[in-house]
Amino acid sequence: MAEPMIKVEGLGKRYKLGAPTAFDPRAGLMENIRRLTGGKRPDFWAVRDVSFEVEQGEALGVIGRNGAGKSTLLKMLSRITVPTAGRFTINGRVSSLLEVGTGFHPELSGRENVFLNGTILGMRRAEVRRKFDEIVEFSGVERFIDTAVKHYSNGQKVRLAFAVAAHLEPEVLIIDEVLAVGDVEFQRKCLGKMKDVTTHGRTILFVSHNMSAINSLCGRCLLLDEGRIEAIGDPGSITTRYLSHNSSGLVGEKDLSSSPVSPDGAGRFLHLRWTNTSGKVIDHVQLTQAFNLEVDFEIVERGYKPQPVALVYNSSGEIAFMTFPGEGDHPTQPGRYRATLHFPANLFNEDTYYVSFWFCTWLPHKVHFVLENAISIQVLDDLESPTRAPSHATVMGIVRPKLPWDIHPL
């Protein structure tokens, strides 16, 4: 059998907790004293004993909770950071996309930035020149290509950046959660382009929180937990395992009142709970019943206008929808607030739904932090549902809304 494209053996990365990052003489001195007196800094293995192989043309998805070591693993494989233990071999030209638009310079024109970004990502200048028209066409910003990028909208910047990335022709492509940016239509275009990439015999390593993207793109999936490989195998079973394991049963209520304020000081969530129409906390609900999601949050920093955004996923990790308060509905003053989100009866299908939250300011757009799979609810079919199929056949779909049908004789 041919040699694997990527071969990783016992890879590990250790960080010293609280170790001085930039040099600080005082901290260095304290460090020496600590060492002399026998006290050791606690070590933290972001990734530990990770071994796997990826064959040529295979797409391997990498999933795991925040802090499970996904990004560290990718950073090591793309050589940004050096492993503390183990080794790996990659037999081919690698492009890593840990972010779109790396190195974009606001003062330069779109044209100049295409060259800049392209060569940063490892293309030759001649290669960029050859693909230039194609890149610009893909991005859809032809008209502004000679305008300085600082005048672009965020969306235009992302489109141009992704267009460059989509035209890389590496043998191995390493991608972190970069698809989270950009509008849905453009994301779909990019996913399509990535699928092209795998069918052309290229090898992909793909980190994502989007389980349906993992399922549709990847042939195999690796689940990381606390830096170690928890499972590796068929993406369908691994993603299901991740979602069920990760939520460890149903979470009808979550107390976050002792959680820290987001790093940028914008605020935090205090409490999340599902309630039925009489205000009782629930973790399951009948299809025919309306229910609420109560989100208690705190705005700490004046100046930000953060609000909760809820992303509702079904049990296979596909996003059902995203919902947020309308313009003008959200407070701007520091303080504690309760947002109640009302779900009507007969909206969901029979499934378990998971909700992730963003704490997010729209203008200027900033996601202060993300709370993944924070809370979940099981929706049951009570056999009296008006959306139930008469023959008890499965009703397909992520949601199962009750919609009015008018039927008249012609």
Add this chain to the structure above:
Amino acid sequence: MRIHVDAARWSALPDLHELFAHRDLFLTLAIRDLKVRYAQTVLGLAWAVVQPLATLVILSLIFGRAVNVSTGDVPYPLFAIAGISVWSYFAFVLKESGGSVIGAQEIVRKIWFPRLIIPLSKAAVGIVDLLVALLMVVVLLAWYGVVPGPQALYAPLYLLAIILIALGLGIWISALTIRFRDLQHVVPFIIQFGLFATPVAYPCSIITESLPKWVQVLYFLNPMAGAVEGWRWSLLGVGDPGGLCWLSLGSGLVIFITSLLGFRSVERVVADLV
């Protein structure tokens, strides 16, 4: 292409093959800096003329007229521009390369390439200014009707030496700045101090004729001291490029070689530090 990374093995030498493979990135980064530098400035590239010209005028007034430094048969402005042309380049590289890796941290955290590309591309941007300054040297040579002698054949070698010295120090500073941010504040001081400790405005003979031997040794440990003296000798035939000047060139060579090794050792941890 085959990439092999082993935690237990880290080459102390820079991989020149890899560096060469990234020549296009080097070029693009240099072009970017050049464009950004003069974007939205009124004078644009004319700034490359204004800066050395201003220095030339002030040095000619103070050292040429007021102090009346002896420069032999060579008119003072010609004497001074020879030194200024290379000194400006040296100062530019120190300033630009010094904080370059810290300045590129957004890229460094997100993508891998030989980090040496960063200070090298900064040094390449200075070449444009250097060429403009050299043009000014040629203009003044013609103005005063001075024709360089056969020793001018050494000029390219001295120029190369100066570029390597500038690179060596620039690379050292960029490597050290990653750990010791304080160094960013030291660089302007080094440049200011160095201008006095380098024979730019005056000939080396002032030092060798009046100061004790041990001070001379210290003076010529400054790699630019001998390099500038030699460079001016090759152009104008003034001064003495022998003797302690070799000490300068030796010190420059040591700085350049150790800078590559020093940078390499920092390269290993740079993404974890910036």
